Amino acid sequence: MTEPGEPSDAVSASYVEDKFFRFVFSLPSSADVAPSPQEQQALQRLDDICGGDRYDVRTLPRMPTVLPQLLRALKNDDINGAKLAELIGRDPVLVGEVMRVIGSVAYRAVQPITSLQHAIVLLGQVGLRQVVSMHVMKPILLASAGMFGQVAGQRLWDHAERCAHAAAYLSKGLCDPFEAHLAGLVSNTGIGAVARALDKELSGSLNSYTPQFIASAARIASELTLQAARYWDLPPHVLEALAERGSATLPMSQVLHAANLSAMITLMGESHFIDPQIVIENEGAGRFTPPQLARCRQDLHRHFAPPEPIYI
Structure with missing residues (x-):
């Protein structure tokens, strides 16, 4: 359910992002007060490990070596x-x-796949693009939650799917739909690296x-997402x-x-963690109207x- 006291007027994007972080990692609400000394120390340690270009991207899972060629071919x-x-x-x-996807009900053919x-012909360009990108990103996100467990990894993946779908939907006439889909899929991969760093350094030592603290961790996660995307040699427009995440x-x-915001609201709304009809300030980034x-x-x-x- 929506929490008592949740704003009824338009809320900021940072409010939604804070709620999303808490939703993914099952963290309790917190008063908007200054970080405690323990949090400040944890943030400093997190920044020492992950801030700037200090994170060792070689510890990230590697993309299949064929992927850059395949992405170019699929365009x-x-x-x-x-x-x-x-x-x-x-x-x-x-x-x-x-072969697993083509064997699903959605693609089941009259004749056997030989x-x-x-x-590949049956999947088509669009279907194959989605299979390739999701094959690459799903295991990375599912394994990225550290001490926060499988639920957090699944929620990160659930958001990635929705963000990719929404990005492709909104891209019509503005940018390449596949590149938008890919950008949506990878948009929060840095959160996994931050989660693993928190797991290693904090080991559950913070109670709130x-x-x-969450905004600072999210900023570091955005920097790591960009580093990961460069490491994976993703297309220039995605990078x-x-x-430009902030501007x-x-x-x-x-x-x-x-x-990203639409996917967050949709996913949290499905779990009754936020009002799915909530209005967000500048949600359209100056490009999209409320309708x-x-x-x-x-x-x-x-x-x-x-x-x-279905009840029988």
């Missing part, structure tokens, strides 16, 4: 199935993921987390959008800003809402 509408099959065939895990190339002047940055954002949230709800139970 070419004229690429043929044989070439895609040759690239994907270099990664046995990716081959397995393609080859990887056949599966003030909004200032630009992640680098959002480029079209893809504005798409990512709005998609456009409302339609985006409605599309997220239609796409991700759990099915209604």
Whole structure:
């Protein structure tokens, strides 16, 4: 349920982000007071490990070596199935993921799938792009929660799926939908690195987390997300959008800003952790109107809402 005293008027993006951080890691609410000495020490230690360029990105999971080539190939509408099959065939895990998806009910064909190339043709460019990007990001996010457990990892992934979907939805006519989808998927990967650092350094020593502490941790997480995206050699437009996280002047940055907030509200609303109709200041980043954002949230709800139970 929505907590007592939750604002009824428009709230800031920072308010929503604070709620999201607490939702992901099951942290209690906190009064907006100055961080305690223990929190200040923890933040200093976190900054020493993760701030600036001090984090060792080599400790991050590596992307499959074939991924940069595959991403470039998938942007070419004229690429043929044989070439895609040759690239994907270099990664046995990716081959397995393609075949798993194509065997699902959504793609079940009348005739048996006879080859990887056949599966790729049936998936199509859009389906294959989503399989590739989700195959790469899902295990990274699910394994990223540290002391906060599997629930946190699943919530990070649930948000990534919704953010990617919303970014592709909002990108129409503004930027490349696949690059927007990819930016949405990776938008909060740095949170996992911060969670692991907190796990290692704090080991549950803090009983409460003030909004200032969470905002500082979220800032560091954004820096780490950008470092990770560079390490993974993601497309330049994705890097630009992640680098503009705070200002959002480029079209893809504005798409990512709005998609991120829409995904947070939708996911928390599904768990009754926040009012799903809440109004956020500058949610549209100067690009999207309230009706456009409302339609985006409605599309997220239609796409991700759990099915209604069937009673017999």
